[in-house]
Amino acid sequence: MPNHVAVIMDGNRRWAGSRNFPIVFGYEAGFRAFKRLIELACNWGIGTLTVFAFSSENWCRPKAETDLLMGLFERILRFELEHFMRENIRISLIGDATKLPKQLQSLLVDAVEATQNNSRLHLIVAANYSGRSDVVQACRKIAFKVKDGLIDPNDINEYLVERELETSCTDFPHPDLLIRTSGELRMSNFLLWQLAYTELYFTNALWPDFGESEFLEALCSFQQRQRRYGGNL
């Protein structure tokens, strides 16, 4: 079983479009699928779940749509925090929260603090996150340490970079399995460094339609993979 699963929850707008619904219905259906995913992860003993809620590239969407999404995130945090506490779910946030609306920022900070001792499932939410920016900010922190004479450039190694990545909030920053819905075959700048050896699973199902059977298919596919990490079997 994968210990850490990452999910790109793609296809909410297409789902709404195919039914002639307004986009907000797509996002709300997407949220229901997200709740189902959390329950499945808990039931199947997944330790860490990282979800791509909002990419830094999504700011290019129309303002009305991004406002809608931010509003939805706020509603979710307000109404679901109690549920996360009950289910013993820990929430962490990766990404540049400073660009999010102030109210959402403070709700996120509260949620992270309130759930920090929970241990059943570690839910990492990537909001306004970019894999490349994560690597750059890690290298920047290391560059400051070099400038301050704390380390020599020759001391820079993969372990040092990994420690400075935003995913250092977990002991298992490398997803075993990444699921992307809606048939798109791209990483879209999500978790760059951390995906070095991740098994990738792509499904045509749109995110709001992703349920237990789709999740089990992904798990089955994972179990059939032979992970060699470049070495021998």
Added chain:
Amino acid sequence: MRKSLFRILSVGPIPNHIAFILDGNRRYAKKRNLNEGMGYRAGFLSLMTLCKYCCELGVKYVTIYAFSIDNFKRKPHEVDAVMDLMLEKIQGMLKEESIVSQYGVRVYFIGNLELLNEHVRQAAVKAMEATSNNDKIVLLICVAYTSTDEIVHAARESCEAKRARVRSSGAREGNEEELKVVDIERHMYMGVAPDPDILVRTSGETRLSNFLLWQTSNCVLYSPRALWPEIGLRHLVWAVLNYQRVFPLLERRRKQM
């Protein structure tokens, strides 16, 4: 027939850069009851054929994952066999009748070349020099490479460069600007080429195996079941058609950024 097919494909956008993970050589050898060395040799023939096709199609850059730093973990005799084959083929590239010369291929060896043995490293350097004036297509051979090693190397070089700039200009270190994306990209081994448009991994495995993690963040992925020595024209055509299908969306995203 291939010319007409490529002419039809050229009606749509042609990818500028295709990257390949050459997976399945050993499985191919096992399947055909050959020794592993023959699997790699068959793989090399496929590589030359693919390069030819890419050149004819108008692709400007081809990158291949020939040998990962992780592959040094394999059995010593296997690593030696691959290194010997690489040396043989690199030396072959320098001959006039080689595909590299005939098709005007400029070759780069990308990776931590210090990890290679002296003979292979020297041959690689010679091949890069000898082909530096070729301009039809660029072949980037990733050897002793992993993406995380490339990023670490770029970080080290950026810090060294900053330190050298500060020392030579006599400026106070506090006035230095913080590290940016361009600093990292400038020092990447792959800085000699634009990002790939398509990444193909053969043998049905769907993972990146620490290959071009930085450069493929918005690249179209394609993982045919065929083992690398079995890869053919139809796989290349299918990869390009898939790319052409999503191209309008990718272009819109690029323009928005």
